[in-house]
Amino acid sequence: MSTLSTHVLDAVRGAPAADIAVTLSASDGTELAAAITDADGRIAALGAELGPGMYRLRFATAQYFAAHRTEAFYPEVTIAFTVDADRHYHVPLLLSPFAYSTYRGS
Numbered sequence: 001m002s003t004l005s006t007h008v009l010d011a012v013r014g015a016p017a018a019d020i021a022v023t024l025s026a027s028d029g030t031e032l033a034a035a036i037t038d039a040d041g042r043i044a045a046l047g048a049e050l051g052p053g054m055y056r057l058r059f060a061t062a063q064y065f066a067a068h069r070t071e072a073f074y075p076e077v078t079i080a081f082t083v084d085a086d087r088h089y090h091v092p093l094l095l096s097p098f099a100y101s102t103y104r105g106s
Helices: 061-067
Strands: 003-010 021-026 031-036 053-059 077-083 088-096 099-102
Touching: 003 021, 003 053, 053 088, 077 088
Parallel strands: 003 088
Antiparallel strands: 021 031, 021 053, 053 077, 088 099
């Protein structure tokens, strides 16, 4: 079984993005877990152990940008990813008001 963590960095501010609600869902849309990023922009463990399959992380970015009085184009960011081996998966999000990127971290 695999484990999951995430980290959000506000690329404009050059700082961790705290207090972003993150939801983990299975490919069929079933919500598996939800948490909020800590002061360092991290969620160290999201949900229970994951078996092989496709999952989605949804980051509620509208509330984050509104709290920082920042106009933004993306009200949420959804990242689909595949778990295919027993290991730890880290899915970071680099966020700005008009763009975002992600990668498979370690």
